[in-house]
Amino acid sequence: MEAKKNIVVLGAGYGGITAALRLARLFHKHPEYQIHLIDRNPYHTLKTQLHEAAVRKTEISIPIGRIIQGRNIIFHLGEVTRIDPIERIVYRENGSLPFNYLIIAIGSQVNFYNIPGLQKNSFPLQTMRDAQMICDYISQLCTSAVSEPVEERRRDMLRFVIGGGGLSGVEFAAELADHAAQCTRNSHVNPHEVEIIIVESGSHIVQRMDESFAARIHKKLLGKGVKVIPKSKIIGRTPDTATLSSGEVLKTKTLIWTGGIRISELARESGLKVGQSGRIIVDEFLRAEGYPFIYAIGDNALAINPYTKEPVPAAAQFALQQGRLVAHNIYADIFEGVGKPYHPKVLGEVVSLGRHLAVGWLALPFLKKITFVGFLGSLLKTAIQEKHIFLLRKESGKWITS
Ligand SMILES: Cc1cc2nc3c(=O)[nH]c(=O)nc-3n(C[C@H](O)[C@H](O)[C@H](O)COP(=O)(O)OP(=O)(O)OC[C@H]3O[C@@H](n4cnc5c(N)ncnc54)[C@H](O)[C@@H]3O)c2cc1C
Incomplete structure (x- = not known):
C-alpha cells in the first residue's frame, strides 16, 4: 500500500x-x-x-x-x-x-529586548500559564496588602507597572483597574492606594490605531484611574524598581511586560x-x-x-x-x-477596557466604518470572540463547549 x-x-x-x-x-x-x-x-x-x-x-x-x-x-x-x-x-x-x-x-x-533584569523580574503575558501566574500573584498580593499595617508598604505592594501600551497592555490595565476596584471594596483597602501605570515608548498608547481612537482610550483609562507615561522606555528592572529612560525610578513589585514580541x-x-x-x-x-x-x-x-x-x-x-x-x-x-x-x-479593531466597556470600529460595506465607545463596544467584542468559537464549531462539525 x-x-x-x-x-x-x-x-x-x-x-x-x-x-x-x-x-x-x-x-x-x-x-x-x-x-x-x-x-x-x-x-x-x-x-x-x-x-x-x-x-x-x-x-x-x-x-x-x-x-x-x-x-x-x-x-x-x-x-x-x-x-x-x-x-x-x-x-x-x-x-x-x-x-x-x-x-x-x-x-x-x-521580547525582553535584553533590558537588564527585565526577564527575571517581570511577568510576560503571552500564554495561558503566564495569565494564570499573574492571576494567582495578584490575588495573593491583594490578600497580603490587606494585612499590611504600614500605608507606604501597602502602596508599594499595590503599585502595578505595565511595560508597553499596545493592545494587550491597555486591555490588561483596564481589566486590572476593574479587578483592583473590586478587590479594595471587598477588603476595605483605600482604593486610592492602588496605582496602575502604563509606560509607553511611543507618543501615545495603542500605536497601531489612529490618534483620535488612542485619545479616547486614554481618556477612558484615566477614568479608571490608570496613569499613562508616554515617550518613556523601561531600561532596567530590579525586584522592587523599574527605571525609565527619563531617569525616573518607579517603586514596584509587579511589572507586567507587554512591550514587544x-x-x-x-x-x-x-x-x-x-x-x-x-x-x-x-x-x-x-x-x-x-x-x-x-x-x-x-x-x-x-x-x-x-x-x-x-x-x-x-x-x-x-x-x-x-x-x-x-x-x-x-x-x-x-x-x-x-x-x-x-x-x-x-474587519475592524476593538479594544476592550474592562468587563463592560470597549472602544473600536467595524468595517461596513462601501469602505464605511462604524465607531463605538462604551457598553455596546464590549458586547461587540464578546460577539467577535464568540464568533471565533462558533466558526470552530462549524468547521469541526462538533459542538464544542469550552
Ligand atoms: C494579551 C494579548 C491580547 C491580544 N489581543 C488581541 C486582540 O484583541 N485582537 C487581535 O486581533 N489580536 C490580539 N492579540 C494578538 C493575537 O493573539 C495574535 O496575533 C494571534 O494569536 C496570532 O495567531 P497565530 O496563529 O499566529 O499564533 P498563536 O495564536 O499564538 O498560536 C501559536 C501556537 O503555536 C504553539 N507553539 C508555539 N511554539 C511552538 C513549538 N516550538 N512547538 C509546538 N507548538 C508551538 C503555541 O502553543 C500556540 O498554540 C493579542 C495578543 C495577546 C498576547
Missing part, C-alpha cells in the same frame, strides 16, 4: 487550528492525504482573552481533541525543535515527521529566510521564499499588504484569514494548480 502524503500544521493557535480544520474539510474525500497538527499544548488558547484570565478565573482554552474529534487530523503533542526544509522533515522533542506540505503557525513570543528562532535556524522581527518572508500566496511547499501564517508570516506595501500586523483576525487561505492554496496546488493571492481584510 502506498504511504499517505502528509500535510503538517505547526501550532494550534488561531491560524493553525483554522488551517487544519479547513484542510480536513477540503481533503475529506482524499484519504491518501493525512493532516497532522502539532502543538506544545493539548489545548487551543483564546489568546485575545489572556488579559481577562490574568485577573480572574476565566476559561480561555479548548482541548484540541474536542475540536478535531472525528476529523482526518492526527494531533501530536510536543515541542517542535527543528525543520529540515530540504529533506522535508519536522523534528519534535519526541520524534520526527516527514511532510509533503508544511504550514508554520507557531505564533510569537515575548519576537518570533521563535526556529524558522531562521532551519534555514528559512526571515525579515523584520524574525517573521518568515513569504510571497503573495504565503509560501516561504525558496520553498513553495512551506507556508507561513499568522504572527510568523511577514505578509505584505499589497495595497499599503506594509507588513500585515500580528493580529488574530489576519491569522484566521491566512489559515483558511493557505488550506485552499495547498488544495489548489495539488488538484487545480492555481492558488489565491493574499489580500488582508481589515
Whole structure:
C-alpha cells in the first residue's frame, strides 16, 4: 500500500487550528492525504482573552481533541525543535515527521529586548500559564496588602507597572483597574492606594490605531484611574524598581511586560529566510521564499499588504484569514494548480477596557466604518470572540463547549 502524503500544521493557535480544520474539510474525500497538527499544548488558547484570565478565573482554552474529534487530523503533542526544509522533515522533542506540505503557525513570543533584569523580574503575558501566574500573584498580593499595617508598604505592594501600551497592555490595565476596584471594596483597602501605570515608548498608547481612537482610550483609562507615561522606555528592572529612560525610578513589585514580541528562532535556524522581527518572508500566496511547499501564517508570516506595501500586523483576525487561505492554496496546488493571492481584510479593531466597556470600529460595506465607545463596544467584542468559537464549531462539525 502506498504511504499517505502528509500535510503538517505547526501550532494550534488561531491560524493553525483554522488551517487544519479547513484542510480536513477540503481533503475529506482524499484519504491518501493525512493532516497532522502539532502543538506544545493539548489545548487551543483564546489568546485575545489572556488579559481577562490574568485577573480572574476565566476559561480561555479548548482541548484540541474536542475540536478535531472525528476529523482526518492526527494531533501530536510536543515541542517542535527543528525543520529540515530540504529533506522535508519536522523534528519534535519526541520524534520526527516527514511532510509533503508544511504550514508554520507557531505564533510569537515575548521580547525582553535584553533590558537588564527585565526577564527575571517581570511577568510576560503571552500564554495561558503566564495569565494564570499573574492571576494567582495578584490575588495573593491583594490578600497580603490587606494585612499590611504600614500605608507606604501597602502602596508599594499595590503599585502595578505595565511595560508597553499596545493592545494587550491597555486591555490588561483596564481589566486590572476593574479587578483592583473590586478587590479594595471587598477588603476595605483605600482604593486610592492602588496605582496602575502604563509606560509607553511611543507618543501615545495603542500605536497601531489612529490618534483620535488612542485619545479616547486614554481618556477612558484615566477614568479608571490608570496613569499613562508616554515617550518613556523601561531600561532596567530590579525586584522592587523599574527605571525609565527619563531617569525616573518607579517603586514596584509587579511589572507586567507587554512591550514587544519576537518570533521563535526556529524558522531562521532551519534555514528559512526571515525579515523584520524574525517573521518568515513569504510571497503573495504565503509560501516561504525558496520553498513553495512551506507556508507561513499568522504572527510568523511577514505578509505584505499589497495595497499599503506594509507588513500585515500580528493580529488574530489576519491569522484566521491566512489559515483558511493557505488550506485552499495547498488544495489548489495539488488538484487545480492555481492558488489565491493574499489580500488582508481589515474587519475592524476593538479594544476592550474592562468587563463592560470597549472602544473600536467595524468595517461596513462601501469602505464605511462604524465607531463605538462604551457598553455596546464590549458586547461587540464578546460577539467577535464568540464568533471565533462558533466558526470552530462549524468547521469541526462538533459542538464544542469550552
Ligand atoms: C494579551 C494579548 C491580547 C491580544 N489581543 C488581541 C486582540 O484583541 N485582537 C487581535 O486581533 N489580536 C490580539 N492579540 C494578538 C493575537 O493573539 C495574535 O496575533 C494571534 O494569536 C496570532 O495567531 P497565530 O496563529 O499566529 O499564533 P498563536 O495564536 O499564538 O498560536 C501559536 C501556537 O503555536 C504553539 N507553539 C508555539 N511554539 C511552538 C513549538 N516550538 N512547538 C509546538 N507548538 C508551538 C503555541 O502553543 C500556540 O498554540 C493579542 C495578543 C495577546 C498576547
